[in-house]
Amino acid sequence: MLAKRIVAALDIKNGRVLKGIKFRNLRDAGDPVKLARRYEKEGVDEIVFLDISASNEKRDILIDLVKTIAQEVHVPFTVGGGLRDVKGIRKIIKSGADKVFINTAAVENPDLINEVSNTLGSSNLVIAIDAKWNGDHWEVYTHGGQKGRKLDAVEWSKEVERLGAGEILLTSMDADGTQEGFDIPMLKTIVEAVNMPVIASGGAGKPEHFKEAFDVDASAALAASIFHYEKYSVKDLKEYLKESDINVRLS
16 A cells, blocks of 8 residues: 655745635745755655745746755655646756646646646646535635636546546645644545545644545645644654554655
């Protein structure tokens, strides 16, 4: 059985890591390079870098910062935010990223998923899905959570798999930053709907929340706040999971 992965998220704006609640009220959480180094030392399995304002500002990603972080850490490093075409995605990979993720561009141009998958391989392509419950279904949002797309997240998950995505980064906008737990109903539904890895994101507040995500077969679970503000270390979390019979890699 593959080991479950712990992922640390770096949401970046103007060169700083920020974190909010439900995509709002962002506050400073530190220097991205220093945080990346700390997480690697603690034993994190992957790091995700998101340029949170690139799509809204219609600009390219912070390429120099991507290069710096890639030079500083050796764990798998996934980058997203404002990526719109194969050319830009190639540039990110050449700058040191192991994988890329797209959200807004994928929704607005689904053919891009197939194009990137055929060019770079599905294993290098993650589709980020930001969704929240609208009373009927989990609706997909883009542009950093600013724009509802009237798109069912479960059906979209199936479609991105069909188009060649290798993994889904699933963020619950309802749970994001609350530290009250992952959205297990949404996570479970989407994990059961697809045959590719799903990363749980949004709502992690304590080690038990990670176990809940892994118990419904998430391949990985992501956190930001609890790591940034040192509520828990990656090492503490992994030791708890190991004791709870979850297969994780210990350094």
